Amino acid sequence: MKVLVTIKKCSDCNHLSHTGAFTQGGAKPCCNHDKTCEERGYDCFKRVIPNLGSIPVWCPLKRGSKY
Numbered sequence: 001m002k003v004l005v006t007i008k009k010c011s012d013c014n015h016l017s018h019t020g021a022f023t024q025g026g027a028k029p030c031c032n033h034d035k036t037c038e039e040r041g042y043d044c045f046k047r048v049i050p051n052l053g054s055i056p057v058w059c060p061l062k063r064g065s066k067y
Contacts, residue, residue, distance in 0.1 A: 005067055009053055010029065011052045013033075014067070016030075016032070016049075017030050017044070028048045029052055030047040031059070040058070
C-alpha cells in the first residue's frame, strides 16, 4: 500500500525541529531528517532552514529519500 503525503513547505514536514529555546536571537527552524543529519552533520546550526515558506534545494525528500 502506498501513502501519498503532500508537503508544500517545511512547516508541513514531520522532520521539522528547532535549534533550541536558548539560541541567541531565538530558536531557528532546522531539519532533523536522517539523511540531512548524515550529509550536513549533527550540529543543528548546519541544518537551519533559511525560509519556512519554501523547501530548500538540499532537502532529502526532494531528492527521493523516504519520508
